[in-house]
Each structure stands twice: as structure tokens, then as C-alpha cells.
Amino acid sequence: MENVRHMNRDQADLGPEHLDAERYILGDCMNNARHVDALRAAGFQRGDFSQPNHELVWDVITSLRDAGEPTAPAAVLLALDKHKDTQRAGGYGYVTGLSQYLSGDPLYYADQVRARAELRAEADLGRRIVQAATAPDAEPGVSVTFIDDYLTRQKERAAGRSGDPVDALLAELLDASSLDNMPTLEPLVGDLLHLDSLARIIGPSGHMKSFVVIDIAAHVGTGKPWHGHHVRQGTVVYLVAEGARGIRKRVRAWEKHHGMKMDHVLFMPRPVQTRGPEWDTFIEAMRRLEPALIIIDTQARVSVGVEENSNTELGIVVERLDDLRRATGACVLPIHHTGHIGEHGRGASAAKGALQSEFHVSKKGDNASNIVVTMKVGKQKDDEEGDDLQFGLKVITLDGEFKPDGRPVTSVVLESLAPTGPVHNSPEWLVQILDRADIPLAWGSPRVIKWCAESDIQMRKSKIEEAVKIRKTRNTFDDPRNARNDLPPNLPRDLESTSPRDLGGTPGEFEENPRSNIPPQTGGGRGDGPTKPPSPRSPSREGGGAGSEEEKTPSDTPHCTVCNKPLHGYRLDRGYDTCLQHDTDAA
Numbered sequence: 204m205e206n207v208r209h210m211n212r213d214q215a216d217l218g219p220e221h222l223d224a225e226r227y228i229l230g231d232c233m234n235n236a237r238h239v240d241a242l243r244a245a246g247f248q249r250g251d252f253s254q255p256n257h258e259l260v261w262d263v264i265t266s267l268r269d270a271g272e273p274t275a276p277a278a279v280l281l282a283l284d285k286h287k288d289t290q291r292a293g294g295y296g297y298v299t300g301l302s303q304y305l306s307g308d309p310l311y312y313a314d315q316v317r318a319r320a321e322l323r324a325e326a327d328l329g330r331r332i333v334q335a336a337t338a339p340d341a342e343p344g345v346s347v348t349f350i351d352d353y354l355t356r357q358k359e360r361a362a363g364r365s366g367d368p369v370d371a372l373l374a375e376l377l378d379a380s381s382l383d384n385m386p387t388l389e390p391l392v393g394d395l396l397h398l399d400s401l402a403r404i405i406g407p408s409g410h411m412k413s414f415v416v417i418d419i420a421a422h423v424g425t426g427k428p429w430h431g432h433h434v435r436q437g438t439v440v441y442l443v444a445e446g447a448r449g450i451r452k453r454v455r456a457w458e459k460h461h462g463m464k465m466d467h468v469l470f471m472p473r474p475v476q477t478r479g480p481e482w483d484t485f486i487e488a489m490r491r492l493e494p495a496l497i498i499i500d501t502q503a504r505v506s507v508g509v510e511e512n513s514n515t516e517l518g519i520v521v522e523r524l525d526d527l528r529r530a531t532g533a534c535v536l537p538i539h540h541t542g543h544i545g546e547h548g549r550g551a552s553a554a555k556g557a558l559q560s561e562f563h564v565s566k567k568g569d570n571a572s573n574i575v576v577t578m579k580v581g582k583q584k585d586d587e588e589g590d591d592l593q594f595g596l597k598v599i600t601l602d603g604e605f606k607p608d609g610r611p612v613t614s615v616v617l618e619s620l621a622p623t624g625p626v627h628n629s630p631e632w633l634v635q636i637l638d639r640a641d642i643p644l645a646w647g648s649p650r651v652i653k654w655c656a657e658s659d660i661q662m663r664k665s666k667i668e669e670a671v672k673i674r675k676t677r678n679t680f681d682d683p684r685n686a687r688n689d690l691p692p693n694l695p696r697d698l699e700s701t702s703p704r705d706l707g708g709t710p711g712e713f714e715e716n717p718r719s720n721i722p723p724q725t726g727g728g729r730g731d732g733p734t735k736p737p738s739p740r741s742p743s744r745e746g747g748g749a750g751s752e753e754e755k756t757p758s759d760t761p762h763c764t765v766c767n768k769p770l771h772g773y774r775l776d777r778g779y780d781t782c783l784q785h786d787t788d789a790a
Contacts, residue, residue: 221319223304224312225257230304232264236274238309239265240377247313251320256293260301263288271380276302307532308490388559391495391534392419393432395580398495399532400559401525403502405539410566411576412538413446414453415594416498418617419536421457423496424467430592430619437495438467444474444504456599456614469494474504477523490530497527499537521557571596571615593620628662630669636660637674644674 228247232238243265252258263282267274276299283289283298292298306312328350335341388397396402396419406412422429426436443450450472454465469492475485489497499505506520528535541563561581568574578592594617604612618639633655642654648668655667761770763782770782 224315225252226301226304227306227312228309229260229301231306231309233274233276233302236268239268242313245310251317259292308530391435392429396534398534400534401528401557402536402560403539403558404562404564405541406564407541410564412564413500415564417453420468420498421465439496440469440494441498442471443500445501447472452614455601456616460599460616477505477520482523486527486530494533497533497535502537502539571598595620630666633670634673
């Protein structure tokens with residue numbers, strides 16, 4: 204029976220998907236050496252590969268891992284060169300290309316490769332049995348030895364790498380130097396949320412948890428810093444298991460407030476049960492999508508029927524959430540309610556032990572004008588907990604949307620209550636404070652100094668003057684808060700951009716300050732706008748020549764409509780049709 208041979212590998216029916224699965228295993232191990240240990244512990248062997256060159260690359264990777272050396276592509280190529288095996292492995296280009304196959308979950312592909320290997324082994328066993336039974340010198344019972352060999356190999360595979368499950372477990376142990384090869388946590392939102400972690404936000408019902416989370420989701424999707432915390436931009440999946448109908452206006456309010464689309468945020472407007480068969484489908488969908496953040500709103504709605512007070516049952520839910528994390532490498536962030544009393548998540552304590560981070564959200568106040576939302580860091584497994592974050596609410600009116608009784612549709616967005624960028628008591632810090640308080644840009648230093656004293660803001664006069672200067676010199680034409688209330692409404696943009704320097708002071712102080720070059724208001728009381736705005740300068744002056752005033756014709760230079768004297772200087776630049784004397788008389 205010596206002529207009964209194993210089936211040649213070239214005869215195996217291998218599609219491109221199977222070869223890619225083998226490449227993903229090698230690529231993941233090149234980029235992260237700890238995957239080697241996980242694959243070995245799962246019983247993956249070199250013989251599971253269908254291609255001899257893949258076996259060779261695997262041997263090099265495992266040898267480097269056993270020696271405590273990096274398994275990076277450059278190290279693999281150096282080892283292949285050392286033994287003159289580069290061409291056998293497929294060449295420089297092929298080995299380098301393997302490093303581009305990244306899945307983050309080589310165990311998933313190992314299951315596929317191992318299944319194909321077992322099918323090949325079964326096909327080989329059947330072929331050898333047929334050959335042995337039909338050979339000219341066939342003898343009964345010979346094929347039984349083939350079956351025994353096959354069953355022995357299957358037992359060894361189930362036991363682990365060497366047939367001993369203890370060896371498989373020992374392979375996962377790391378010494379102190381090997382800890383440096385373990386990847387560190389990758390920040391997603393500052394020091395608060397990290398990739399490849401399980402976090403949770405808890406709080407009483409109705410305390411703005413969903414508003415906080417959708418604000419985080421929007422900033423991750425768009426890459427905007429989140430209230431002073433650096434953000435790593437990535438796709439966000441928001442599983443809206445409850446309150447799906449209200450999510451739209453929250454999104455629209457955020458977009459209007461920030462002036463941008465909430466890109467790269469996807470919504471699943473129904474629950475997917477963690478203990479149901481659809482959860483595996485959801486995991487596979489997320490693995491393909493590769494999001495950076497997956498939000499579960501709420502934990503209770505995706506674990507219907509689970510006894511929350513049972514550590515055993517809740518532990519299964521936590522494990523299913525962790526399966527989602529392992530498959531995607533994302534930050535998985537469920538929202539959960541607290542009990543009626545206390546600041547702990549409702550139900551058994553099994554969940555908290557598995558969390559990398561946990562945050563408690565609560566609010567105080569009874570309407571949008573005085574509500575303060577506080578986000579307290581309740582747990583950070585590997586970082587300091589940090590200070591609490593506080594937010595106010597800003598009401599946003601949605602354009603073109605009205606309730607049946609005619610009232611506009613509104614929602615709210617979060618606004619940080621603490622300056623996050625500039626240093627406290629710096630001119631830049633005061634600029635933010637003045638902007639938030641809607642202090643007009645027309646206010647000069649005296650009025651701002653007085654306002655700061657009334658608001659208990661203690662700053663040197665020079666710093667306040669610098670803040671006023673910053674606000675007046677920046678380009679804020681499109682900000683309606685910064686519009687001057689002493690300019691005619693039809694003033695051309697080019698004239699407004701060259702308006703004279705504001706000398707500050709208080710309303711109506713023109714009479715006490717004859718040096719002011721701001722014309723007095725006509726009609727109404729102090730601070731009222733002019734009842735008849737001055738006419739803008741004549742269009743005929745646009746593009747006028749550079750000659751002297753005597754050379755200009757009457758049509759080139761506007762004249763006062765009262766005394767017919769030519770207008771010049773400030774009056775001409777601002778587009779008035781009367782000279783200062785007659786405006787003063789009229790006042």
C-alpha cells in the first residue's frame with residue numbers, strides 16, 4: 204500500500220477568498236505579535252495553510268515571536284534572507300504585500316482556514332481508503348490505519364499545538380519584556396474614551412444622557428474637538444433602541460448650531476438583542492464597516508428578558524458586548540439607567556468590572572435657561588479620572604418646522620460652561636466670556652471694564668483693553684451679534700469695513716465728548732437708531748480719478764444737500780449727504 208499518496212495541494216479547490224483568509228492571518232500577525240499567541244492557543248497549526256509559502260512565512264513569524272523579537276514585515280524579510288528563503292516565500296513584493304492584509308480579528312479567518320484544512324484532510328482520507336481498497340494487492344482492514352491516523356490528528360488539534368492543552372495555555376504567558384509589544388490604548392476622545400474598549404454612560408432617566416452621547420458621536424464623526432478634548436475622527440454607529448423618533452430633530456439642531464453636516468454618523472433605529480441570533484449578524488456587519496465608536500442606546504433595550512440583578516445573566520450580556528468590541532476594535536458605549544437612589548448603574552455589578560471607562564450624567568435646573576448638565580468620570584481603569592465636565596443648554600429653532608398650533612419646532616444642544624482653550628484670565632479667555640454673554644462689539648474699554656467689575660471678573664485694565672482690541676479687529680462681519688447699531692441698514696459692505704475706530708464710552712456721551720467722531724443720532728431717545736438713515740455716497744464717485752479736488756466736476760464729488768458745499772473726509776467716506784454742521788443743527 205506504499206503507492207497510496209496524499210492528495211497534492213494543487214488539486215485542492217481553493218478560491219481567492221480562502222487564500223485571502225490565509226493572508227489576513229499572516230498580515231495580522233506581522234502587525235501585532237500577540238495574535239500569534241491567540242492563534243496558537245486556539246489550536247491553529249502550520250499545516251492548516253494550503254500554500255507552502257504561507258507555511259514558511261508562518262514558521263518565520265512564530266520563530267521571531269518565540270525569540271521575543273518583533274514580527275514586523277522588515278524583521279520577517281531579514282529572517283527569510285538569512286536562510287535564503289525569500290524566493291520560496293514569494294519574493295520581497297509578496298511578503299511586503301502580506302503586511303497590508305489587516306483585519307484585527309485573525310481568529311475569524313483562522314476558523315475558515317482550519318475548516319478548509321479539515322475538509323482537505325477528510326477528502327484525502329477518503330481518497331486513500333478508495334486507493335487502498337481497489338489496489339491489486341488490497342487486503343481487508345488496511346484502511347483502518349488511515350482512519351486511526353486521521354482521528355489522532357483531530358484529537359491533537361483539539362488539544363492544542365502539541366496535543367497538550369497546558370502547552371497551549373503556557374504559550375499565552377508573557378514575560379515583563381514582552382509587555383512592551385502589547386499595543387497601548389488608542390485615544391478616541393481625549394483621555395475619556397479609547398478605541399478597542401468597553402465604556403458606559405449612566406444616569407437617571409431624563410437627565411440628558413442621549414444628548415451628551417449624540418454630541419460625542421457628532422464630534423467623532425466630523426473630527427471636531429469635543430469641548431477641549433482631542434478627537435480621533437472615525438465612523439460612528441448609533442443603535443437607537445429607544446426614542447428613535449426624536450433623534451432626527453436632535454441631529455438637525457446640532458447641525459444648525461455648528462453650521463455643518465453630521466457626517467460619518469450612521470443610525471440603526473431599532474434594537475438588536477444581544478442574546479438573540481441577530482446579534483451575531485450585527486457583529487459581522489460592524490466588523491465589515493470598521494467603525495470607531497458604537498453607541499447602544501440603551502443597554503436595557505438590547506437585553507430584553509435578562510434579569511438585571513443576576514450577575515450570571517448580565518455577565519452574558521457584557522460578554523456579548525465584548526464580542527462586538529473584539530470583532531471591531533471600536534469603542535463600544537452603551538447607555539444605562541441608574542437606580543432610583545444612588546449613582547450606580549441599575550442591576551448587578553457584573554458590568555462595571557469589565558468597563559474601561561464609566562461616566563455619570565445628571566442635570567440640575569427646570570428649564571433650558573438654567574439647566575446645568577454634569578458629566579462625572581466614575582471610572583477610568585488606566586488613567587486618572589479628571590475633573591467633571593459641565594454643560595449648559597442652548598435652544599435651537601429648526602428652520603421651516605412648526606407644530607400644529609403654529610409654534611416652531613425646537614431642540615437643544617450642549618454648550619460647555621467652562622473655557623477649554625485659552626488660559627484663565629487671559630485676554631483670549633475674556634473674549635470667549637464676552638462672546639458668550641453677547642456683549643456688543645461696539646462696547647469700548649470703559650464699558651467692558653465696568654461690566655467685568657459688575658460680573659466679578661478681576662483682570663488688569665491692560666488685559667481687558669487687549670480683549671476689546673481682539674474683538675474689534677477680528678473678521679466677524681457675518682456674526683449678527685457684531686453688527687453696529689449706529690450704521691444705516693443699506694450701507695454697502697466696503698464702506699462698513701472701513702468704519703472709523705470706535706472710541707468706546709457710554710451711549711449718548713457724544714454731547715460730553717466733542718472729540719468723538721461718531722455722528723449723533725437723529726430722532727428718538729438715546730441709543731435709538733436714526734429715523735432717517737443718511738444716504739450712501741453717490742455711485743458716480745466709484746472709480747473716481749486721482750486728480751485734485753479743483754479738477755473734479757460737480758458730478759464727481761457729492762455736495763451737501765443744504766449748503767451745497769463739497770463733502771470730504773469722514774463725511775464723504777461714510778456716504779452722508781449733509782455736512783456735520785447741518786446734522787448737528789438738525790439734532
